[in-house]
Amino acid sequence: MVSKLQAIAVCLAAASSLVSGQTFRRLGTCPTLGCILPPDQQDFLPGQLFDIRFEVHAPKNGSEAFNNGVPDEKFTATIVKEEKGHGKGPRAKSLTEFFGLKQEPKLEKWTFSWFEDLFAKDAKTPSVVNVASKVYRSVALYEPGTYTVVLDYYGGKTTVATWVVRPLAEKKKAKNVIFFIGDGMTTNMITAARLLAHKTINGKYQSLLQLDKFPVLGHQMSHSIDTFITDSANSASALYSGHKSTVNAMGVYADSSPDAFDDPKVETIVELLSRIWGSAWGAVSTAFLADATPIALTAHTRSRGHYGPLIDQVLNGVTANYSSWTGHDGPDVFFGGGAENFLPGSGSYLGKDYYTEFAKKGYSVSLNKTALLAAPKTEKALGVFCKSNLPVWLERNIFPENLDKLSNDPAGGKGAAKDLPGLKEMTLKAIDILHTRSKKGAGFFLMSEAASIDKMMHVLDYDRALGDLLELDDTIRATVEKLTELGILDDTLIIVSADHGHGFDVFGSADTKYLASQDDDRSKRDAIGVYENSGLSQYTIANPAISYNTGPNFPLNWDPRYVLAAGLGANPDRREAYGVDKSGPRTPAAPLANGSSSDYYANAKDKPNGFLVNGTLPTDQAQGVHSLTDVPVYAMGPCQETFGGTYNNIDVFYKIATCLGLGHGKHVTQGKKGGK
Numbered sequence: 001m002v003s004k005l006q007a008i009a010v011c012l013a014a015a016s017s018l019v020s021g022q023t024f025r026r027l028g029t030c031p032t033l034g035c036i037l038p039p040d041q042q043d044f045l046p047g048q049l050f051d052i053r054f055e056v057h058a059p060k061n062g063s064e065a066f067n068n069g070v071p072d073e074k075f076t077a078t079i080v081k082e083e084k085g086h087g088k089g090p091r092a093k094s095l096t097e098f099f100g101l102k103q104e105p106k107l108e109k110w111t112f113s114w115f116e117d118l119f120a121k122d123a124k125t126p127s128v129v130n131v132a133s134k135v136y137r138s139v140a141l142y143e144p145g146t147y148t149v150v151l152d153y154y155g156g157k158t159t160v161a162t163w164v165v166r167p168l169a170e171k172k173k174a175k176n177v178i179f180f181i182g183d184g185m186t187t188n189m190i191t192a193a194r195l196l197a198h199k200t201i202n203g204k205y206q207s208l209l210q211l212d213k214f215p216v217l218g219h220q221m222s223h224s225i226d227t228f229i230t231d232s233a234n235s236a237s238a239l240y241s242g243h244k245s246t247v248n249a250m251g252v253y254a255d256s257s258p259d260a261f262d263d264p265k266v267e268t269i270v271e272l273l274s275r276i277w278g279s280a281w282g283a284v285s286t287a288f289l290a291d292a293t294p295i296a297l298t299a300h301t302r303s304r305g306h307y308g309p310l311i312d313q314v315l316n317g318v319t320a321n322y323s324s325w326t327g328h329d330g331p332d333v334f335f336g337g338g339a340e341n342f343l344p345g346s347g348s349y350l351g352k353d354y355y356t357e358f359a360k361k362g363y364s365v366s367l368n369k370t371a372l373l374a375a376p377k378t379e380k381a382l383g384v385f386c387k388s389n390l391p392v393w394l395e396r397n398i399f400p401e402n403l404d405k406l407s408n409d410p411a412g413g414k415g416a417a418k419d420l421p422g423l424k425e426m427t428l429k430a431i432d433i434l435h436t437r438s439k440k441g442a443g444f445f446l447m448s449e450a451a452s453i454d455k456m457m458h459v460l461d462y463d464r465a466l467g468d469l470l471e472l473d474d475t476i477r478a479t480v481e482k483l484t485e486l487g488i489l490d491d492t493l494i495i496v497s498a499d500h501g502h503g504f505d506v507f508g509s510a511d512t513k514y515l516a517s518q519d520d521d522r523s524k525r526d527a528i529g530v531y532e533n534s535g536l537s538q539y540t541i542a543n544p545a546i547s548y549n550t551g552p553n554f555p556l557n558w559d560p561r562y563v564l565a566a567g568l569g570a571n572p573d574r575r576e577a578y579g580v581d582k583s584g585p586r587t588p589a590a591p592l593a594n595g596s597s598s599d600y601y602a603n604a605k606d607k608p609n610g611f612l613v614n615g616t617l618p619t620d621q622a623q624g625v626h627s628l629t630d631v632p633v634y635a636m637g638p639c640q641e642t643f644g645g646t647y648n649n650i651d652v653f654y655k656i657a658t659c660l661g662l663g664h665g666k667h668v669t670q671g672k673k674g675g676k
């Protein structure tokens with residue numbers, strides 16, 4: 001008997017070490033038993049389409065157990081626009097009456113469960129909740145002002161949401177918008193990248209980043225609607241729609257239903273641009289194209305991992321299933337990685353061949369740089385250059401021998417992708433096509449993402465992260481030149497920002513030679529030079545033996561003896577030796593035991609010369625994680641002055657939408673209907 005209890009205790013202890021500490025919620029935006037989605041405190045662009053969902057929860061057990069788990073199916077809801085100073089304001093109306101809907105939506109019912117805390121998770125005792133719900137699809141609020149929505153349920157309980165419809169903006173001030181996103185990029189990383197690539201003499205930089213030349217700089221707060229650390233899905237969604245969301249969700253407010261595609265949607269910038277102006281639009285990314293930052297332009301889902309269906313949404317919009325959604329015109333350009341979601345098979349939607357699906361709709365399809373550069377400017381263009389993410393700038397330019405080891409052929413073969421473009425080639429080609437295809441006055445919108453700043457920060461590979469940041473800066477520099485050549489620089493608003501940060505900074509230099517020569521962890525740390533011993537950047541000094549010719553905006557030497565000593569604020573257990581990894585991106589932590597993929601410890605094969613640093617994250621984390629920091633917003637062009645100061649990430653959307661005249665006080669029909 002005793003031994004059995006001991007066995008259970010051991011079992012529980014083992015299980016608890018696999019769980020990461022967090023705050024569990026029944027539904028993040030809904031602390032009461034009646035939920036309004038969009039919830040309280042949300043902002044809207046006038047005329048922006050969205051869905052409204054009401055949920056009434058009846059917890060069957062757990063600390064909130066109520067009404068024997070029977071939800072109130074007779075709940076009612078009203079909406080009213082607040083009028084100040086006119087005596088008796090307007091009457092609150094039912095949603096059906098207010099929005100002039102033909103019929104009341106039908107009642108939906110489902111059950112979900114959640115864990116109240118880590119103890120409940122360890123004991124595998126979820127709390128079960130029964131739900132009654134209704135959803136109102138594709139409505140809009142046209143008049144600026146404050147609206148109050150009230151949900152009445154269980155004969156006397158109420159939940160109230162206050163919504164703000166922002167001012168009208170029907171005038172188009174910028175013809176084009178180019179929105180660069182350095183995924184996970186912070187000011188600290190920009191500072192470190194400048195130090196790597198630009199030389200100082202006696203404290204004075206001899207050249208600068210293109211970012212340093214932007215006239216306006218602001219700060220945006222990246223937190224999610226219901227947590228303070230965001231992921232790239234809901235932060236991208238906030239930037240593109242003006243509505244914050246929940247981790248893993250994009251283009252929707254997360255509801256509690258099991259279906260990842262039925263959540264209440266909000267209209268995104270490219271949907272608005274397609275509907276109102278008929279603008280050309282495109283996305284370029286060094287990630288796989290179904291990844292959060294590029295896909296959130298058109299995605300409406302609770303669950304970012306549905307890659308195949310989300311590629312279908314890019315091309316075809318939100319199809320039949322949840323009907324009556326406005327949709328968007330397919331992208332004019334769509335360039336990046338992620339062939340596994342286009343090739344027919346388990347990664348693509350319904351197993352279809354999406355190269356063919358795009359081609360059927362008039363797209364040129366390029367699978368390498370040569371084909372990309374030759375693609376006609378007059379046609380819509382799809383470019384998919386490898387499986388998974390594009391290999392990073394350092395591999396493509398400094399260690400090309402590592403490319404041959406990969407099995408990432410975009411055509412589905414076993415070999416490596418050959419002839420890869422970089423962010424610069426993809427972005428310049430995108431601008432050519434968008435400029436050619438944009439109709440007079442309608443302009444274009446382009447999102448260009450340097451994705452692997454984030455991806456390489458996650459694996460603590462700072463050289464590769466900063467290499468991709470320098471590639472982003474080089475791309476922005478080339479973009480300014482290209483827009484000048486095309487004569488459209490003054491008509492184009494250029495924004496450069498990030499979706500979230502990583503707690504990275506540089507704290508000194510490291511003498512790699514001394515570090516490698518010491519044999520215990522404590523003396524290896526003496527190789528780090530702080531304050532006066534940090535010295536100057538050795539990356540900008542030409543060494544005839546190992547200098548690389550990658551242009552003036554990149555280091556001359558990636559492998560000097562004195563390297564940057566840098567780190568993240570949140571780490572898994574790891575070894576540290578600083579200096580560039582010549583064999584490829586790092587894998588800082590590895591599974592501790594046989595067969596366990598959720599208990600990580602420093603990877604013995606990573607930086608074998610280095611010293612051990614124990615992490616600060618739960619041991620189920622194999623990589624670094626995102627951080628809380630506000631991230632910079634650089635602006636140049638029409639409306640640049642509106643981007644100064646500190647604001648929320650949703651405000652980036654409202655500033656862009658205002659500059660593009662997207663806030664309409666009346667029904668506007670499709671800009672370039674059909675033919676797509």
Ligand SMILES: *[C@@H]1O[C@H](CO)[C@@H](O)[C@H](O)[C@H]1NC(C)=O
Binds near residue numbers: 062124125127128
């Ligand atoms: C709630 O009920 C389910 C069975 O319906 C059970 O599995 C679960 O452990 C219960 N949770 C709590 C907190 O009692």
Ligand SMILES: *[C@@H]1O[C@H](CO)[C@@H](O)[C@H](O)[C@H]1NC(C)=O
Binds near residue numbers: 261309321
């Ligand atoms: C749409 O519905 C069909 C049929 O039920 C289903 O196979 C498909 O996965 C759904 N698509 C999405 C994007 O949910």
Ligand SMILES: *[C@@H]1O[C@H](CO)[C@@H](O)[C@H](O)[C@H]1NC(C)=O
Binds near residue numbers: 367368369371419
């Ligand atoms: C690039 O793509 C073109 C057209 O798809 C193909 O003919 C060519 O062989 C490819 N080049 C390489 C190096 O794979």
Ligand SMILES: *[C@@H]1O[C@H](CO)[C@@H](O)[C@H](O)[C@H]1NC(C)=O
Binds near residue numbers: 594595
């Ligand atoms: C498990 O560990 C043993 C001994 O270290 C090793 O021989 C074996 O290959 C490992 N198995 C797996 C699946 O990693």
Ligand SMILES: *[C@@H]1O[C@H](CO)[C@@H](O)[C@H](O)[C@H]1NC(C)=O
Binds near residue numbers: 612613614
């Ligand atoms: C790191 O943690 C391990 C146990 O996981 C311990 O043996 C070791 O002493 C720690 N090392 C340092 C440098 O703190």
Ligand SMILES: [Zn+2]
Binds near residue numbers: 184
């Ligand atoms: Zn990330």
